[in-house]
Amino acid sequence: MKKGYKVTDVQREKKIGVAAENLEELILKSCKKLGFNVEGAGAGECRLFVAEDGTRVDDDDYLGTLPPQTLFILLKSTETMVTDFDFYYKMIRSTRKEFIDTGAAAHEFLSTDIKEKFKVFQRYIAAASDAKTMLSERVQDPAWFQGLEPSEKTKEQSMSKRVKERMKGYYYKTKSALQSSELYISSKNSRGKKLIDQFLVDLRKILESNKYNESYFNRKADQHARLCNENGLFECGGLWSNDKCVYEGDHVINPYRSREERIIFQTWNLDHKIELSRAIIPNILKAIEGLHNGDIKCITCESSVKQGAVEADRYYLQIFTRKNLKLVHIVCHHKGRHDADSGVYTVCKKCSRSQSIEYNS
Structure with missing residues (x-):
């Protein structure tokens, strides 16, 4: 009796449905539908694997134990099997690193076939064992560190590094936007350029003084400084406009548990x-333009002045801290416009604080 299966190539470029009674028929039909340039005996060199875990199907008895609609990968003799998880992981890693670090790759990566990819990820999360979750050092759980730099000796160190990479991504995104502005490029006597460069130096100093908020992903940090519990479990914060995630209990992850979850x-x-x-x-640009043009509205005393400062620490809080950042599952990451605004944080000299920048021509 024939059963229906799904078959794709190792690059997942085309997926087909095939009804077959035995392994030979399944491979022959799959070769033809996928456009493999093999016929007759050549098709016998193709190999069939279960997509989820990479198990090779090499006889009718094992094929008979698999349920209908199982997804298979059909390989030519020269190709190497890649499981679903490792295939998706390779897709992530092939994206530009700074996009990954800031999480922007998630949108691009999961913008198509999101349900299928999410199911693959959930299966790996569900199958992970808790046995090594609380182990910390590389020598204790070497599999967790696969693919990471040799200098990363503990899980906590590695997770702290991931936060730092994300924060650097936000900084360089801000820097690139400001230095591409008309004010930076075209201002007379380079005054606009100096103001922006000074703001960026000040912003980075604040970020460095707070160690890039590396404690956010570190389960051994103070409970008020981390986003996870003492075991390393993270919970989704929900849509930007919600107080909590509506998928309560489902959108959770512990990257300390396994390489896959990491x-x-x-x-x-x-x-x-x-x-x-x-x-x-x-709004940062508006604030700096106010300094540049001598048109400053003090947010503290509400006076209008010609000289003053930009409160860089307020922008730091919005760009780099949990005051404005929410850790969310990809499903809860709203890509549309958020109905929330920043502000033009400028002050007069009298109200200026230590984390403000000034520029006097």
Whole structure:
């Protein structure tokens, strides 16, 4: 009796449905439908694997134990099997690193076939064992560190590094936008350029003084400084406009538990409730333009002055801290416009604080 199966190639470029009674028929039909340039005896060199775990199907008895609609990978003799998880992982890693670090790759990676990819990830999370979750050092759980730099000796060190990479991504995104602005490029006597460069130096100093908020992913950090519990479990914060995740209990992950969950965690996003590109950066530019043009409105005493400062620490809080960042599962990462605005944080000299920048021509 024939059963229906799904078959794709190792690159997952085309997926077909095949009804077959035995392994030979399944391979022959799959070769033809996938457009493999093999016929007759040549088809016998093709090999069939279960997509989920990479198990080779090499006889009718084993094929008969698999349920209908099982997804298989058909390989030519020269190709190497790649499981679903490792295939998706390779897709993530092939994306530009800074996009991964800031979580932006998650949108691109999961923008198509999201349900199927999410199911693959969930299966790996469900199958993970808790046996090594609380182990910390590389020598104790070497599999967890596969693919990481040799300098990363503990899980906590590695997770702290991931936060630092994301924070650097936000900084360089801000820097790139400001230095591409008309004010930076075209201002007379380079005054606009100096103001922006000074703001960026000040912003980075604040970020460095707070160690890039590396404690956010470190389960051994103080409970008020981390986003996970003492075991390393993270919970989704929900849509930017919600107080909590509506998928309560489902959108959770512990990247300390296994290599797979560590990798999947890269698709979780630190979402800016007040958006960086649409709201924060434009208001930074307005604030610096106020200094440049001698048209400053003090947010403290509300006076209008010609000289003053930009409160860089307020923008730091919005760009880099949990005051404006929410850790979210990819499903809860809203890609549309957020109805939340930043502000033009300028002050007069009298109200200026230590984390403000000034520029006097």
